[in-house]
Amino acid sequence: FQGINTFAHLDHHKCLLDPETPYDVALIGVPFDTAVSYRPGARFGPRAIRAASQRQTSLRGYNQRANFNPYQSWAKVIDCGDIPVTPVDNSVAFLQMTEAFKELISERKSVDSTSVPPRYVALGGDHSILLPHMRALHKIYGRLNVIHFDAHLDTWAPDKYPSFWHSDQSEINHGSMLWKAHEEGLTTRHNVHAGLRTKLSGLEDYEDDDTQHFLRIHADDIWLKGPEYVVKQILDTVPADTPTYISVDVDVLDPAFTSGTGTQEPGGWLPRELIHILRSIEGLTVVGGDVVEVSPAYDNAEITSTNGAQIAYELITSMVK
Amino acid sequence: FQGINTFAHLDHHKCLLDPETPYDVALIGVPFDTAVSYRPGARFGPRAIRAASQRQTSLRGYNQRANFNPYQSWAKVIDCGDIPVTPVDNSVAFLQMTEAFKELISERKSVDSTSVPPRYVALGGDHSILLPHMRALHKIYGRLNVIHFDAHLDTWAPDKYPSFWHSDQSEINHGSMLWKAHEEGLTTRHNVHAGLRTKLSGLEDYEDDDTQHFLRIHADDIWLKGPEYVVKQILDTVPADTPTYISVDVDVLDPAFTSGTGTQEPGGWLPRELIHILRSIEGLTVVGGDVVEVSPAYDNAEITSTNGAQIAYELITSMVK
Amino acid sequence: FQGINTFAHLDHHKCLLDPETPYDVALIGVPFDTAVSYRPGARFGPRAIRAASQRQTSLRGYNQRANFNPYQSWAKVIDCGDIPVTPVDNSVAFLQMTEAFKELISERKSVDSTSVPPRYVALGGDHSILLPHMRALHKIYGRLNVIHFDAHLDTWAPDKYPSFWHSDQSEINHGSMLWKAHEEGLTTRHNVHAGLRTKLSGLEDYEDDDTQHFLRIHADDIWLKGPEYVVKQILDTVPADTPTYISVDVDVLDPAFTSGTGTQEPGGWLPRELIHILRSIEGLTVVGGDVVEVSPAYDNAEITSTNGAQIAYELITSMVK
Amino acid sequence: FQGINTFAHLDHHKCLLDPETPYDVALIGVPFDTAVSYRPGARFGPRAIRAASQRQTSLRGYNQRANFNPYQSWAKVIDCGDIPVTPVDNSVAFLQMTEAFKELISERKSVDSTSVPPRYVALGGDHSILLPHMRALHKIYGRLNVIHFDAHLDTWAPDKYPSFWHSDQSEINHGSMLWKAHEEGLTTRHNVHAGLRTKLSGLEDYEDDDTQHFLRIHADDIWLKGPEYVVKQILDTVPADTPTYISVDVDVLDPAFTSGTGTQEPGGWLPRELIHILRSIEGLTVVGGDVVEVSPAYDNAEITSTNGAQIAYELITSMVK
Amino acid sequence: FQGINTFAHLDHHKCLLDPETPYDVALIGVPFDTAVSYRPGARFGPRAIRAASQRQTSLRGYNQRANFNPYQSWAKVIDCGDIPVTPVDNSVAFLQMTEAFKELISERKSVDSTSVPPRYVALGGDHSILLPHMRALHKIYGRLNVIHFDAHLDTWAPDKYPSFWHSDQSEINHGSMLWKAHEEGLTTRHNVHAGLRTKLSGLEDYEDDDTQHFLRIHADDIWLKGPEYVVKQILDTVPADTPTYISVDVDVLDPAFTSGTGTQEPGGWLPRELIHILRSIEGLTVVGGDVVEVSPAYDNAEITSTNGAQIAYELITSMVK
Amino acid sequence: FQGINTFAHLDHHKCLLDPETPYDVALIGVPFDTAVSYRPGARFGPRAIRAASQRQTSLRGYNQRANFNPYQSWAKVIDCGDIPVTPVDNSVAFLQMTEAFKELISERKSVDSTSVPPRYVALGGDHSILLPHMRALHKIYGRLNVIHFDAHLDTWAPDKYPSFWHSDQSEINHGSMLWKAHEEGLTTRHNVHAGLRTKLSGLEDYEDDDTQHFLRIHADDIWLKGPEYVVKQILDTVPADTPTYISVDVDVLDPAFTSGTGTQEPGGWLPRELIHILRSIEGLTVVGGDVVEVSPAYDNAEITSTNGAQIAYELITSMVK
Numbered sequence A, B, C, D, E, F: 001f002q003g004i005n006t007f008a009h010l011d012h013h014k015c016l017l018d019p020e021t022p023y024d025v026a027l028i029g030v031p032f033d034t035a036v037s038y039r040p041g042a043r044f045g046p047r048a049i050r051a052a053s054q055r056q057t058s059l060r061g062y063n064q065r066a067n068f069n070p071y072q073s074w075a076k077v078i079d080c081g082d083i084p085v086t087p088v089d090n091s092v093a094f095l096q097m098t099e100a101f102k103e104l105i106s107e108r109k110s111v112d113s114t115s116v117p118p119r120y121v122a123l124g125g126d127h128s129i130l131l132p133h134m135r136a137l138h139k140i141y142g143r144l145n146v147i148h149f150d151a152h153l154d155t156w157a158p159d160k161y162p163s164f165w166h167s168d169q170s171e172i173n174h175g176s177m178l179w180k181a182h183e184e185g186l187t188t189r190h191n192v193h194a195g196l197r198t199k200l201s202g203l204e205d206y207e208d209d210d211t212q213h214f215l216r217i218h219a220d221d222i223w224l225k226g227p228e229y230v231v232k233q234i235l236d237t238v239p240a241d242t243p244t245y246i247s248v249d250v251d252v253l254d255p256a257f258t259s260g261t262g263t264q265e266p267g268g269w270l271p272r273e274l275i276h277i278l279r280s281i282e283g284l285t286v287v288g289g290d291v292v293e294v295s296p297a298y299d300n301a302e303i304t305s306t307n308g309a310q311i312a313y314e315l316i317t318s319m320v321k
């Protein structure tokens, strides 16, 4: 409870202003929430996740499930602060986010020069922040596999809902950014949804989703078929040696664990299940990731943001180990 | 988040005032909570469930677990608003509820004239609202099987607790209405409790319960014996082709998922378990049902009422499919 | 606590879909909150204000401070529901709101044909919804006096903050819409701010504000100089017989009374002071008004939304009396 | 924060079971809330007030505004626990409460034999508990003056609202118990309402109220006319030497100070105003009193119940000094 | 909701002041929380657990999982209130607690003279209260087996963290008290941690823990290996016929079930799992126990404290059965 | 809502580690709360105040009541982060705090070399942190006048409460630190309490307080006698040209404005009154100050911490202007 709140008490650098600072893995906040369909508030997600991460320290950072302390290793892990982003014009906001991610990822060296460029765990913000992140990663790695933990598909094509009020800007929102990423050629044919339980427009949603090359793992699979079934499905779909992006919408968890999110869906995963899956797929080539949709105004006693901080920790562990 | 809050944005009709409106399935709120033994507040349950149902729409209403969209089908599904009921005199209140249910159920036609009369999912309100609902259903269908999801027995006989202050009115409360329904001959010999974990007066509670022909499925059975065990127990007990009433006291779920209820019992079901069971018994002949004991003053970020809205949706799916 | 939640149990008409319904005064919800600078969430304001208004009824609606029952009078008062508005594209959203208000105000008759056209109390939503409302009113009444209850100026000119990321869309937000209204020629030279206590960029903010012809009444005036001073300042500034718009940002009240708002400013008015001022200026020609910035995720036990519902009630009283 | 929660750590006696214990002033909880028109929950009021009173102790109990420590004086002050009362049958409940109060008041001696019989501060519970309390006091003292701090009149005659569903039981509720007390001849012609700001049915409400001999002090009087005006109005109305009952509905305070109550009315008194008035009228002959309508499920951080505990402390001070 | 809040409405005796009262099993509150590393507030744990236990009564106290009613048996079960303990000097506080426990345990007779001395379930308070409890038990029973349900090890040796600011007092805190108990020779070689998932300093934490003779059962074991695996591990480690202390840190449960605690760790047990384990090991010789780390300021609708009250009930059942 | 949370987005320097950084005024957090008598939690006060200060920026930092922008002036204002302080040993903690303050104040230069040494606004933490702050200031300035805004005296002499369990450590707590400051000769004869309304042990508390040379301004004076009376009392007591320390316990405000504090006292000041007084005494020679007792676990929607941040801002304004 002491000190200025950076993620896990990590050193803070204003990475966007100071392109010379080298590091290997960074947290980057993206306080953006104006592409949501229901409850806003995820703009306060980065602040909440940082506050909830204060019990993480490098001294007490050994991940017992991974047998590894990501904060004491070859890698320099820092907190880059937030990307400044306007809350009143999404077109501008996506430009801001895209430029920021490009700058962060493309134009600097990591500490370990033999390593890949610096990698980021983005702290949302709503789920649409995945798009600028993947645009930047695509510049370096080309197409990416996406492992998408979410109650929802987020591959909804906006043209499926023609409207008198259509606009380009409204095409990108927190339910369509995976569709957009596919449209822009950022994704491979080896993608996975895990934790799905959303209501649908109809089975045509799945047809669209198939076109975007996603395997769908339903929320119930983890308890009706078992965690190893889920792990196997993921590992059979995503090649271990190609660049992979892991995106965690905290609503993949049941609302009891993530009341602080925008679009609750009853019947979700338990935190232990998500952590177990994340650890079980740590062998993949994770080049970027995010934890999104933490909306603290609806949280209770930091439960959601503590889960968010834990997920970020697991992703960092996977990146560094 | 737009528009006057009816359940799932369904059309609203004041069904009690307008007996001519035809429909097949209706939501009906019963804002009554003065028959409770501990925390009151379920009078605000219908409002809370409606608010929490706003992310349900007919366009995005396809139930993927059921392969069916109950809001786009042969059936007209509407929201009938609330039954007006006094909060200061339970005897009068039960008259009001009983008259209202009788009028709603007995005296009108459904849209589909080949179908059964209109059916209702009642939104409680405390659990005692089951009694007037079943009284009305009995007029049409005769005795009903009851599938009762609850942490508690609710078959407690009031004469078991003789008191200086006994009164007829206090005989009917949210722990005795199943006993009363049995007394009045409304129930069959094929009834089930699922999710039980209440403390008891002693084993004589089970003897009374046996007399009322209930099979008891304890809360732990679903994880120690498995969900298919629970499904089989229910389907072995309740004949598929006789009229069945499904009553869901949200306290069947663990308090983490239903803090907004009157009488928490640790160790309950997970929402995914309840949804799975409801879907697995959809083949039964469901002629009425309820979701009760949502008490929003104790809820956190609409978790309980969102679960309540989901349960109503699952019941409607079963009725319409 | 009974029945579908319309404002004060008033009749609900979908006024935008049904232009034939006559009425004199209507509530209209504007669930828009993507023009805010800090906490979002006011999109749930209309729902919350309606829920908090449930203890208002026409039978128990006599306003003792006004000696008048606005729900039992010559005027037909109804609830028109909400204006549908996109949450992901503000340019489109302002088109939607502007078209809706124009349609509501310009193209229909009131019940009392000798009266002015129907008038509206808009339930926000963030403060920027004032702009489309005033654009529509201007079509009928020409320039309007504005009485603006707020902790903040909301006359900030966007060109005062040049930015690399400037966009037309971001010009209109909940701190600049009064400036925009002035730019568009919607306001007169007789306007008042009341309750001000915001931090400033500097005294040049006041110069800009002077240009827009606002008298500034600071928050402390009401207790250091007295309520009659405030009343006199308003009545000396605003001509009683010219069309006037009253806009109430609930943050004019101290945060203890309106925790459920976006931008708290310590040191605000008490609800009794605001009600007293509103009643004391009831002789003005109020042709439109709003209650904005109710953001229920931050509210406690409906205090903010109950104050919002009371303010709407006072405005309706002034319109009808 | 230590020890079993009695009011202010006072000794606890089960006074109803043990009629021999002598004392002079007692707290008595009345956990009854099924006569309310809106939010229930005041059954948990006594528990909440006791918890919030834990910072009161006899060692640190000197009331500086009164220059007196009511817990260290000639009087024995104790906590009598709660009256057991059914939550499912109001007719029975009123019998229970009436019998209990009669027994407590009529049939025992105080410690100081020269003194009046033991006196009680009742901790509500909803406001209707005033009725059994006054019935018992009437047995000893005859008619009582009532000083009624409340936003509401609570003198509403039930026959003013004829209903198909009329019942004797529903005649007594938390808005009519003063009318009933007048009907039963319990009150004098010297009664006061203070803090009124309720909406009315119409001016006929005041006519009824006049018939019941109440002076009405409106909420705004305390700040528009000053506290001494209010004090003078009360002291001019209530004879100092005749038995007086002081009843404090915590909704007399503004909802910011009493969010934990059933029927919020914006524009109420500040706690310091209420305390000042209570101290200024301490010379009256207070033979009984209550603090009612504390409903902790809606409270925030014990603000309401702390105010409730303070009010009880002020009443005890007045009784003992 | 009626009556002064003792645990489960049990009789209250001030056991420390009155050494003559005989009893067999007692609840004893320890409102101490100044040995915590993160969130304080557990000083209000005893009050909260008592309030949450109000739905437990001896009449409705039959534990169906145990086939036993611990409140109606050979044993006299009472509530001894709280140990007074200073919140501003931990050295003094540990003296106070140690003296109190010694006095409670060593110097009095149980009701059943053939039985062991009175036994206690301590209601925390932070986890460090285990130390004085075990010191007192050791006087009678000698070394004790410890079954420690916790997310954390709590065997951390303070000398592992040398500091400029070292002090004897800071050696004992809620993460080191098991180390201290081992240092003082209070524990046997047959101890178990269950539910572990804390981050570590490194594997050397386990080496220290081994030295203190603890078997470690990780949180995931209960769902990945099954509950019977956990039961067998415990029963294979702890001899059934030697004195055993069961300590339950409520953070062994997932934060969704225990938001009201000091140091949340995602991925914990479900309440039904903990209850099942407690019941499955009821054959052990339980001579003392505790429920600790309930911090109600962070709780939601009493979920955590209701779980705490249930755990106490299970421990009492095991002691009495 | 963007960026790492420093106070008002000011630059952050780890001042204790880097004694070379020059500055004029600094915020310094003191996350200490183990000297409290009731609710703990103020250790999270600095974090909460910083979060609530995010709407303060230097660009929009003009204090209109003071006609001055303290963030754009001759003075360099920064955020020094927190003093590390143990939560489990108060003796050590006071050493840590005292050393830290001495180092911060005594051993460095301000930016403006003509000015006094750097000055600090301490963000509590509980009120006892005043003591180390004043100890350090005394090294430079000698005896200080204290203006103490508080509901409580905080001059209680520990020897007034002899106890079997007395200890030196417990002498310093959040109710006695002013007594200790007087004992140590840190204070002058010109001190003021403002906002008092605590219950007392008796009038002897005032005698002790007189000995410590405090003028007492009671909470009611500000509304019964007026704000100018209060200002005059302060200015008549405290010499304008001698070093003065301003300490603000947020419980001087009524609990509705500061639910997030440890020891609520009904009947407090309104925020506008406190701000007005602070501005009216800005001519004094303020060499240090604090805002203490913000305990966010009990706060609602950041009301308390927003008031805390405003108070800090007013103190900084007074220091810099």
Ligand SMILES: [Mn+2]
Binding pocket: A150, A151, A152, A249, A251, A252, A263
């Ligand atoms: Mn999602």
Ligand SMILES: [Mn+2]
Binding pocket: A127, A150, A152, A154, A174, A249
């Ligand atoms: Mn998503």
Ligand SMILES: [Mn+2]
Binding pocket: B150, B151, B152, B249, B251, B252, B263
């Ligand atoms: Mn139940």
Ligand SMILES: [Mn+2]
Binding pocket: B127, B150, B152, B154, B174, B249
């Ligand atoms: Mn039930």
Ligand SMILES: [Mn+2]
Binding pocket: C150, C151, C152, C249, C251, C252, C263
């Ligand atoms: Mn504003």
Ligand SMILES: [Mn+2]
Binding pocket: C127, C150, C152, C154, C174, C249
């Ligand atoms: Mn505004």
Ligand SMILES: [Mn+2]
Binding pocket: D150, D151, D152, D249, D251, D252, D263
């Ligand atoms: Mn009232």
Ligand SMILES: [Mn+2]
Binding pocket: D127, D150, D152, D154, D174, D249
């Ligand atoms: Mn009342």
Ligand SMILES: [Mn+2]
Binding pocket: E150, E151, E152, E249, E251, E252, E263
């Ligand atoms: Mn633990």
Ligand SMILES: [Mn+2]
Binding pocket: E127, E150, E152, E154, E174, E249
């Ligand atoms: Mn522990």
Ligand SMILES: [Mn+2]
Binding pocket: F150, F151, F152, F249, F251, F252, F263
């Ligand atoms: Mn204080």
Ligand SMILES: [Mn+2]
Binding pocket: F127, F150, F152, F154, F174, F249
């Ligand atoms: Mn203080």
